[in-house]
Amino acid sequence: MLIIKNLHARAADSEILRGIDLTVKTGEVHAVMGPNGSGKSTLAHILAGREGYEVTAGEVIYEGKDLLQMAPEERAREGIFLAFQYPVEIPGVSTTYFLKAALNSVRKHRGLAELDAMDFLALVKEKMKLVEMEQGLLNRPINEGFSGGEKKRNEIFQMALLDPKLAILDETDSGLDIDALRIVAGGVNGLRSKERAMIVITHYQRLLDYIVPDYVHVLSDGRIVKSGDKQLALELEERGYAWLEGQVQSS
Amino acid sequence: MDIAEAKDFYLARFASIEQGLADDGRSWTSEIRRAAIARFAALGFPTTRDEEWRYTNIAPIVKLPFSRGGSEEDGLTGERIGRLDLRNLAENQLVFINGHFSSELSCLGRLPNGVMAGSLAAAMSNSKAKIEPHWARYADYNGHGFVALNTALMEDGAFLFLPQGTVVEAPIHLLFIATAPDEATVSHPRSLIVMDRGSQATVVESYPGFERAVYFTNAVTEIVVGESAVLDHYKVQLESERAFHIATHQVHLERGGNFSSHSIALGGALARNDVNVALDGEGGDCTLNGLYVTTGQQHVDNHTRIDHLKPRCTSRELYKGIMGGKSKGVFNGKIYVHKAAEKTDARQTNKNLLLSEEAWIDTKPQLEIYNNDVKCSHGSTIGQLDQDALFYLRSRGIESRAAIALLTRGFVSDITGRIKSAPVTGWLEKIFAPKIEVITADKGKL
Structure with missing residues (x-):
């Protein structure tokens, strides 16, 4: 489904990704771990199509297509979803209106009919239950005044609603x-x-502990320095990132 | 024409209309008109050297020898008016063509006894006692060349009078349509709204023009909000993209009066809009909301002045602007708290969104306070589209232009949310949609 080959990227003057290789197949859950500044969020942003990064080498193939050539909205319609670390507050834009616009653009792309107000509301209510979200939040502007927990729940709720193939x-x-x-x-x-x-x-x-991954990758200084299964995460927890960085330097 | 020629051109115009006034019972206005034209002769047209006109160069207006806009309908059929899509506001609608009242195109629903709604020219002839105490008593022709010109040259406009305690539920729509079929025309619409004690109304003044027409609208409206009267006023400027529009709204509030103004400027090549409010009775309350959206090469200047003259008055002002393309906006808001105005509570905010590299805004909030026992604040901001927000929306599958449209609508939602009248909200929504289309397209080009 997703093949990342030798991906190098920079923001402003600093090189952040220095050759990422990662293959993700349908149905798999991959955890990407790493210390602050290792390039984790940059990788997520580049996959979702955020501007401000320059890919200097490598490629990303998503379902056989060149992902890096696609606009963020096209990626979303093709089934990529990014749950943001810092969901954006957007004053004045109603959450309901936004969700409806998003859902219908994705549905249209998938050849499905747009939902009318009744069906939309029924679907929204169903998906909100998944993360125990309160319906009152729908009447508020996007993320405005939401608590940290509400914002994150809102992300997962949107993911449920848009039904992506690849969630980041x-x-x-x-x-x-x-x-x-x-x-x-x-x-x-x-x-x-x-x-x-x-x-x-x-x-x-x-x-x-809660979302048990099939694979774990450790990112350090813009490269995946170690991959393994869920045991790797436990080992990291115990020994800290310094352990791995030491290993990389000595190798 | 140069500026001196333009001045002579308008002075000659005055000489020709003065004759006509005596014939139809309006000679009582001559004295003030003569004073006004004398002031205009002395003041001339403002230049950017005048502090109040620093950001707006009106030279393009004086270059053209505008001919007088006639009252003929010039093919202005119901169908053409229909295109303005005013169904929401058609219950009480007074139509003016180039500033002249058209009784054929106007219609009025059931109005309470004693309410007067119609032509100011007719009321000047027939109801002098209602007009004379107010007309030209508020709008200052001594300091403002265009107000002087309007006062001297005005032919017609709207007159509304609400007697004590009357309430008119449906909005009263004053529709000023400019036509310029063959050559550039000028009109000086002059209106007077008098709300007697305890009366209530919603009034919409709109100024649409037809595509590509070149004309100049120089409008003045005087408004008197009597004791405890409530006026919800909307001004919607939708002039053609080649038109010039200069307007002054001069509002006089008496004790406990409540005035809210919503000034929406979407059209015109060069537009200037002054809203001046005098809080001249204790406990008066005024709200000024403004929204200006400019595209292409438009220039829109908003001037407001609120005079707190008496104690315990409240004013709330929020003006928001969105500028795209190479357009230019101006906000100049002054709150003047006079010595006697203790316990004044005044707040002024101006927020601007620039959607392109070449768009421009000059913003100048001003407070002048001559009393120590007051609560006043002002502030202004200039920002660009929030790139994080834009990416967030796009990452959910919303196309770039639609996302920009959502964000711009979000930016103005606190202004549109303050519109109290449902028919006005519905109407404005329709007017606003195409403008948002244009501005997001403007943005898309860059």
Whole structure:
């Protein structure tokens, strides 16, 4: 589904990604871990199509297509979803209106009919249950005045609504207390399926207690320095990132 | 024409209309008109050396020898008016063509006894007692060349009078249509709205023009909000993209009066809009909302002045602008708290969104306070489209232009959200949609 080959990228004057290779197949859950500044969020942003990065080498093939040539909205319509680390507050734009516009643009692309107001509301209500979101939030402007937990739940709710093929979760655990983490992780687990792949980006192993990955990759200084299964995450938790960085330097 | 020639051109125009006034019972206006034209002769047209006109060069207006806009309908059929899509506001609609009242095109629903709604020219002839105490008593022709010109040269406009305690539910729509079929025309619409004690109304003044027409609208409206009267006023400027529009709204509020103004400027090549409010009775309340959206090469200047003359008055002002293309916006808002105006509570905010590299805004909020026991604040901001927000929307599958449209609508939502009248909201929504289309297209080009 997704093949990242030798991806190099820079922002402003600094090189952030220095040769990423990663293959994700349908149905798989990959965790990408790494210390701050290792390039985790940059990778997520580049996959979703954020401007401000220059890809200097390598390629990303998504379902046989050159992903890097696609606009962010095309990627979304083709089934890529990014759950933001810092969901953006957008004053004055109603959450309901936004969700409807997003859902209908994705549905239209997939050859499905646009939903009328009744069907839309029914679908929204159903998906909100997944992350125990309160319906009142729909009447508010996008993320405005939402608590940290509400914002993250809103991300997973949107993911449920848009039904992506590849979901990228960028530090979805950051800033969540344990109760909120359980709810959010429960929502994500509810969306795991054979038809969907996920890339779960996180700094801490904690999230992976709830969302158990098939593969774990450790990113350091813009490269994947180690890959393994869920045991690798536990090992990292125990020994810290310094352990790996030491290994890389000595090798 | 140069500026001196233009001045002579308008002075000669005055000489020709003065004759006509005596014939139809309006000779009582001559004295003031003569004073006004004398002031115009002395003041001339403003230049960018005048502080109040620093950001707006009106030279393009004086270059053209505009001919007098006639009252003929010039093919202005119901169908053409229909294209303005005013169904929401058609219950009480007074139509003016180049500033002249058209009784054929106007219609009025059931109005309470004693309410007067129609032509100011007719009221000047027939109801002098209602007009004389107010007409030209508020709008200052001594300091403003265009107000002087309007006062001297005005032929017609709207007159509204609400007697004590009357309430008119449906909006009263004053529709000023400019036509310029063959040559550039000028009109000086002059209106007077008098709200007697405890009366209430919603008034919409709109100024649409037809595509590509070149003309000059020089409008003045005087408004008197009597004791405890409530006026919800909308001005919607939709002139053609080649038109010039200069307008002054001069509002006089008495004790406990409540005035809210929503000034929406979408059209015109060069437009200037002054809203001046005098809070001249204790406990008066005024809200000034403004929205200006400019594209292409448009230039739109908003001037407001609120005079707090008496104690315990409140004013709330929020003006928002979106500039795209190579267009230019101006906001100049002054709050003047006079010595006697203790317990004044005044707030002024101006926020601007620039959608292109070449768009421009000059913003100048001003407070002058001569009393120590007041609460006043002002502020202004200039920003660009939030790139994080834009990416967020696009990452959910919303196309770039639609996302920009969503964000610009979001930016103005606190202005549109303050519109109290449902028919006005529905109407404005329709007017606003195509403008948003244009501005997002403008943005898309860059």
